[in-house]
Amino acid sequence: MLVVGLGNPGREFERTRHNVGAEVVALLAERHGGSFKRSKLEQSVVADVRIGGDKVTLAVPQTYMNDSGQAVRALVRHHNVDDVAQLLVVHDELDLPIGRMKVKEGGGLAGHNGLRSIVQHLKDDGFLRVRIGVGKPRSKEHGANHVLSPPSKRERTELDIVVQEAADAVELVATEGIAAAMNRYNTVTEPPS
Numbered sequence: 001m002l003v004v005g006l007g008n009p010g011r012e013f014e015r016t017r018h019n020v021g022a023e024v025v026a027l028l029a030e031r032h033g034g035s036f037k038r039s040k041l042e043q044s045v046v047a048d049v050r051i052g053g054d055k056v057t058l059a060v061p062q063t064y065m066n067d068s069g070q071a072v073r074a075l076v077r078h079h080n081v082d083d084v085a086q087l088l089v090v091h092d093e094l095d096l097p098i099g100r101m102k103v104k105e106g107g108g109l110a111g112h113n114g115l116r117s118i119v120q121h122l123k124d125d126g127f128l129r130v131r132i133g134v135g136k137p138r139s140k141e142h143g144a145n146h147v148l149s150p151p152s153k154r155e156r157t158e159l160d161i162v163v164q165e166a167a168d169a170v171e172l173v174a175t176e177g178i179a180a181a182m183n184r185y186n187t188v189t190e191p192p193s
Contacts, residue, residue, distance in 0.1 A: 006091040006114045017134035018147040021090035022060045024166045043071035052175035068114040069121030088128040096133025099158035103181040104129040
């Protein structure tokens with residue numbers, strides 16, 4: 001399995017909403033004793049780990065978000081991923097409120113330029129996704145500024161929690177499959193009234 005966490009390279013983008021996918025993959029490497037190595041061929045930093053006994057390649061593209069597809073295509077080729085169901089992309093999602101997460105198989109782009117780039121380069125949208133809610137900006141015109149700016153302290157606390165949960169979800173996909181992860185993480189139970 002290949003797990004790719006989307007984000008932008010560079011210190012100025014660390015801990016922004018757009019980089020939560022990269023944060024999840026970094027956490028997975030930490031949990032499973034992996035260390036990232038820069039791979040120019042793959043245009044990414046890459047770490048191989050074992051999750052539930054299976055080899056999982058963790059990667060964070062070093063291209064900018066809008067060019068994520070270049071790096072993902074190189075990763076897919078280099079790691080001989082011949083079925084996009086073996087590719088899991090972790091990314092920020094404007095259509096989910098801060099602190100929410102959904103696991104998904106295939107689907108649309110919801111205006112996400114990183115996903116658009118991946119679909120353009122792979123010619124396939126059937127890859128798996130862990131979508132991390134970063135909330136909607138005041139208006140569409142504020143979208144780029146919203147995802148590229150650091151969240152408030154309260155929002156950051158919620159994002160730190162959901163990053164942990166997203167890493168748990170990736171582990172579940174790796175060990176038990178996408179259906180098990182969707183069953184566990186996509187069901188929202190309302191508190192009793």
